[in-house]
Amino acid sequence: MNETIKADVNSNVSLLKRAYSREKRARKETEEILEEKTLELFAANYELKAANETLLKQQSTLVKNEKLAALGELSAGIAHEINNPLAFIISNINSLEDYCNQFSEITHAAQKVSVSEKYDNEVADNLHKVLDKQDLNYMINDSKLIFEEVKEGLDRVKDIVANLKSFSRTQSSDREDTDVKDCLLSALKIANNKVKYHCKVVKDFDPTPSIYCNKNELTQVFLNIIINAAQAIPKQGTITLTTRCSDDYIIIDISDTGIGIPEEILDSIFNPFFTAKPLGVGTGLGLSVSYGIIKDLSGTISAESTPGAGTTFTILIPNDTRMDDINV
Template sequence: MDEELSRLVKMAVSQINAGMVILDANHNIVLWNRFMQIHSGVSEGEIKGKNLFEQFPELKGTGLKKKIQSVFLLKNHAFTSWEYRPHLFQFANPHSVIGDDKWMQQDCTFSPMIDETGAVTHVCLSVFDSTNTAVYQKKLLRASGSLMKQRNKLAEINTKLEEAQNQLLQSEKMAAVGQLAAGVAHEINNPVGYVNSNVSALEGYINELLQILSAYETCEPALDQNNELIEALTQAKKSVDLDYLREDLGDLLKESKEGLDRVKKIVQDLKDFSHVDESEWQHADLHKGLDSTLNVVNNEIKYKAEVIKNYGKIPEIKCLSSQINQVFMNLLVNAAHAIETRGTITISTGAKDHGVWIEVEDTGSGISQEKLPRIFEPFFTTKPVGSGTGLGLSLSYNIIQKHKGTISVESEPNKGTKFHIWLPIDIESDDNSDANVA
């Protein structure tokens, strides 16, 4: 029976679908089973008694000797895994028809062979073909890698969508403000119109009345027989201070007309600024836009800063002027907010590289180097909670981008900030349809 068992064990070692190699303490090969013979193409007879590291010199210096030593010394099990060492023996991939790895991927185990005294006499090396697992594992890794990529992409798109939505909200708000302004302007325009014409008519009437009064006055000497009448006239003139009245009437009318002109100007600026009815790309004079914006935000600025205009000679550019005005307004209001007590805001313009540049420079508190790269991000604000939405500059940035222009910033804390905008004279016509959307 023992003989039969031994025959079966031998047969099993030979037939098992895994490589089996037995090594002695000098790394000489004692057993080389059928699996090893088939895949290596070397028969047991050829290799038996030969040193493993001489037969397979590529195994030298790869930590294998230590592994085997640890098995001898510690009665340990040692392993190699295809994940970190794809193969110990370079055998062709048995999945030769469909498969993407050239070599068989192997998991190997080094086990101690212990005699009856408890000493390790040999090491048994088993080699398992893990090519299938490896192929699936690699596929899975690739799949999960691309899933991860897609996930990240989606997350990015999501963030962009959120930003876009917020900007949309902000620009709708601005549009609503613009409409309101235009409405108010229109409503004021009517009364201002008739007050203006009435004042003009009034001026004429008063002049005529004064002429008649002068005519009467020339008749006064004819009344010298009647002292009582002369006395009454002189008294009446004195009581109304006729000379002063004459003088002041002119001034009052002049001032009223000036006031009306100012109201008309403001109304016109409000209309220019909002451009509610002009959502189309048109050629516009940026100086006009700057001036009307300055008038609209005059209240924010006048107590804080002196405005210096260094306007150069610039051509008209094709733009959405109401949106460009929004950018100017943002920059001007920010500049005013940055100035704590009193400073200057310098607006400079010029032409360069088939475009126009505009600079808004303030002598305010400046922006620190850490914050500077973030100021165009949505919701980023240095203003106290509640006073800034953090959307102004990001909106400006997007408007300038839509115009295929650039916006950049330089700043030094406690010295001031300078925004530089460049806009092309005419953005490529084929992009206009896209730009028109927002």
């Protein structure tokens, strides 16, 4: 009887051992499947996240471009509307200044007459009284100042209108083979006075192929950004200029260690008339003009900034800008 029970127990133990062994293999297989699926999920999730980020960036760029395109049209309209009256205001002011100069000469002649002994009569006396009463000397001197200020103001309006036209322009002009490095150095030279006292400038130029563009305009873009960079550095800091190449683009980075741009206004910096500078320091057109120039080259301009740490402007210009010129 004991033997029978023993054999039965042994049989059951053997059965359980085999079942346990199968379960162990099955568990291992399940773990392998789980691991494989987890890796697949991780990879898929990673791809999805990257795709989502790209989509969000593209969406944001599209919205920004659309907005800037609309502003471009608006700017062109405003520039045109202002330009016409501006032209006749400038012309009339110039004529008026000529007339005033002539009037001034007549007045001087009259003054000479009024004090001349040759004309010692009642007419000369009256003339002297009138000239004294009206304080014509003051009026003539003040008119000169008024004309200077008016003309200065008109020049500023003219510049603003020209910049607005520049932001919205669609025509390429005066293009030539241009070395990006030359334009950067040229901009640096022009901005020297605003940079040299408090900024260290680091230049890291990889050789880049020449691009077909308007040299002065490209220099203007760099100048705008370099001046902004210098103004963003309150005490001492560094401005770094780099050029490099990818397969399709020339990439220009202009970085500063300045105060940075708050995130909430970063999207608006290319809008015409947008400025974070104090009143009178900037027109808010520099970056919008730069945007227009780079866009004309089928390139892109973007900014990344960390408040308190600095800002980097990145400009991408296609290697083959000549094709765009043909298309235009």
